[in-house]
Amino acid sequence: MAKDTKTPRPKAETPKGFRDYFGSDVTDRSQMLAQIAGVYHRYGFDALETSAVETVEALGKFLPDVDRPNEGVFAWQEFDDKDKGDWLALRYDLTAPLARVYAQHRNDLPTPYRRYAMGPVWRNEKPGPGRFRQFYQCDADTVGAASVAADAEICAMLSDTLEAVGIARGDYVVKVNNRKVLNGVMEMAGVLDPNDPDRFKEERGIVLRAIDKVDRLGPYGVAQLLQAGRRDESGDFTEGAGLGREQVEIVMGFVAATTRVVTQLVEDFPDDAGDSWAPDNLRVVMAHPHEFKDRMLTYLRNIVGASKVGQDGVAELSEIAELLNLQGYGPERIRIDPSVVRGLGYYTGPVFEAELTFEIIDDKGRKQQFGSVAGGGRYDDLVKRFTGQEVPATGVSIGVDRLLAALRAKGRVGGQVAPGPVVVTVMDRARMADYQTMVADLRNAGIRAEVYLGNPKQFGNQLKYADKRNSPVAVIAGGDEFDKGVVQIKDLILGAEIAKNASLDEWKDRPSQYEVLRDDLVARVQAILKGQG
């Protein structure tokens, strides 16, 4: 621990990359998480909360941040008698701990085990504006189900969840892809040797990360990363995968799959395409969902060619699409999209991502698609790390902070300032018990209320405080009032209105302050609150 014996005062700051949540930031999130938990629960998922701390060996190394300290996790060494304890770390997601839990308790848990979890995770990323090193995730996973029906269920549940919290149908899409298809493409592009999986590992990592960035870099940027590399706006150079022209063609054909299939559809059904079209404006796809699905699968089948793993991937995609279509989840909710690859290293089959398709205004005033709020996929080898036996598993993780931001952008939560408490002011310090009793009476009637606990000398400060608290009503009582058995009630909302409209005749005769019997306090405050709506 730092020995700063000479530092007189600590800095009142969060560590870099961390933040605090105030008031409705906390309660809005709780409410949203409760809604999500409701959907997960109805789908048969059980709650699980693992400890925030795991051994480093249990977490494994699956983050893409290979160049960060401890590869992207916050870690420290346990002290034991010989100073050689275990290395511990904060969990970087909720999936790795689930694999540990299932391996540890597999004899007691049902199989398949459906579980949901919500809570903070920590990443030791380079702090930067808007990039946080602690954030909330809300996951649902099914462990022990090999069937892609489990993946289809997760996708359907994700769609239901987004609608349950207030994202309208049409404002989101769940995109489905398959890592096996991607591996088939890698095989065809000559960067995956099925007989020697470790060969070209580095190249594949670069290709994967490049594809993952297509939304941000565009096709040209991806193509640069597939070849020699790319220099970004800041001048930083990212090493490329060094692929040749034919290899790049194959990968880019995969990246462009949606664009090409949609183009075909527009050509064949121009009447259904509308005036404009784009991958984000898929009118023609909605008009021909089955045609879209069949053509996309055919397109992918062609790209993966003779690759066994690639063919398996397309078959799985086909099965998922079929299951979802039969249940009525059409492409307006869930559709195949080969651009989805997911950055984490542990996925082995289907991968999915929920994207919000409406636009928001970013920090620089530009319109931008909101983007991804959830992602997941199948990871059949995570439990095997512990047990040696393959245990199939699939799941999804919702980025809670981003989803909440989206709901706010859409006005679904938090639109108004939350009403503050009724404030009982203090005119006579010796009467504190009486003031506290008034407050208790109000609270016992279900009204949020508090007594002013600052220095009561300057009464103006008390009303300023009530204002800062967004109080609807202030209660005032001094010696005269106590003698007469009355209190003054001030309607602060009406008072503010009158102050704003003081010149209008209609406001002149409306008093915002009443004298009422102490015994009527609760009833009269209730009436005012009701009137304020």
Added chain:
Amino acid sequence: MAKDTKTPRPKAETPKGFRDYFGSDVTDRSQMLAQIAGVYHRYGFDALETSAVETVEALGKFLPDVDRPNEGVFAWQEFDDKDKGDWLALRYDLTAPLARVYAQHRNDLPTPYRRYAMGPVWRNEKPGPGRFRQFYQCDADTVGAASVAADAEICAMLSDTLEAVGIARGDYVVKVNNRKVLNGVMEMAGVLDPNDPDRFKEERGIVLRAIDKVDRLGPYGVAQLLQAGRRDESGDFTEGAGLGREQVEIVMGFVAATTRVVTQLVEDFPDDAGDSWAPDNLRVVMAHPHEFKDRMLTYLRNIVGASKVGQDGVAELSEIAELLNLQGYGPERIRIDPSVVRGLGYYTGPVFEAELTFEIIDDKGRKQQFGSVAGGGRYDDLVKRFTGQEVPATGVSIGVDRLLAALRAKGRVGGQVAPGPVVVTVMDRARMADYQTMVADLRNAGIRAEVYLGNPKQFGNQLKYADKRNSPVAVIAGGDEFDKGVVQIKDLILGAEIAKNASLDEWKDRPSQYEVLRDDLVARVQAILKGQG
């Protein structure tokens, strides 16, 4: 990070002293926290969630675990370009982060600032059976209120909170003391020099920790710790404070305050004392609440004698007791108890503790009082560490895991096993979309339901699974059923009853399995669930 390149498999275990929470452990806690948040909110407190990670300098060193690594916190050093980054640590409570937040945002926050917070905290304690290094706290604090009315409010709110979650009046007591009284006693016992506060610091630490252990060690154990020291059952020796006989008398007179005052009351009002009395069986106190309060204050006034700080402390205690009495919080809910000292180093005035007074059976089959579930007090100097200006503050922290355990012990939560989902079994893998649609229909009617996603080959496994899930109903449909447009519904609760009572005539004619039209599935399942209650 550990380089265990040769370790073939990681161990599937939480780190020592950490644990996982399953199912109702999570949901019962959420429910209880929501109830607590409801009370805090009604009292005018606003939610705050700080990051789990703070700088070590912001947290300060207030834990009693001076002999633990990093003095009881989990800490690590940030990497920067020169490997000389800040030391970071997991928060060990929710109070130190509040002081940091208030210092950081004091110009934007209302003053007084009432806030509540709930979440895990971490202590780097020596792991041991039943001792956990991550646990939940649920705090409420008022920053910027110097008046003891703020302390009284916290005590009243704590009492209301316990009753709101289901602890009956009489099953708990909120005990109030004051660190200043304790300091007065220290002064009188010659281990506090008002002109040189750093003198005897070590002795005072030992005295404080000794008094804090009176419930566990009894008066004789405390007296040993005040003198040469104490050897515990395991043979470990704890160094004592080395006080002389007269000094010990004074401290022990303070420790025994409740016993002595109650004894006086019993002598003076034998008719109200009942057959038996004990500090835990305070019939005589309830019968004479004002007498108890007045005598206790007089007793304490005598002990602190001429000590200025001690007199201040008694005056504050008196004011709090008066405020609470006037609001109707008598000694059956809140009372003065000098045995409360609280271990944390930052308290400066009133301290309080909520104790559950009912007995439970411990691990070894012995009856034990449940003990403390919450504690807190006034800490006027915590914000000053950052700003240099004194900012008065007071608050309480509820030990969430212990309170939940208490509610379970009293049968207030979790009594029954939570009902599992309806399980739709899989007879024909090719019909998965149909099964998933059945499940969706049930869910859309608000019924928790899931399809079996394991290997469907052995049907017996599916029913075993339903059993493990505590399912109320299983749905079965194979080729015949699909051809006829029907499904089989199995009432698993009734089925279990029949299996148990198979010999009784009345059960013989009650079938637990029905064939119903597929279109009636939802209505019939609803009817069965209703019948099961």
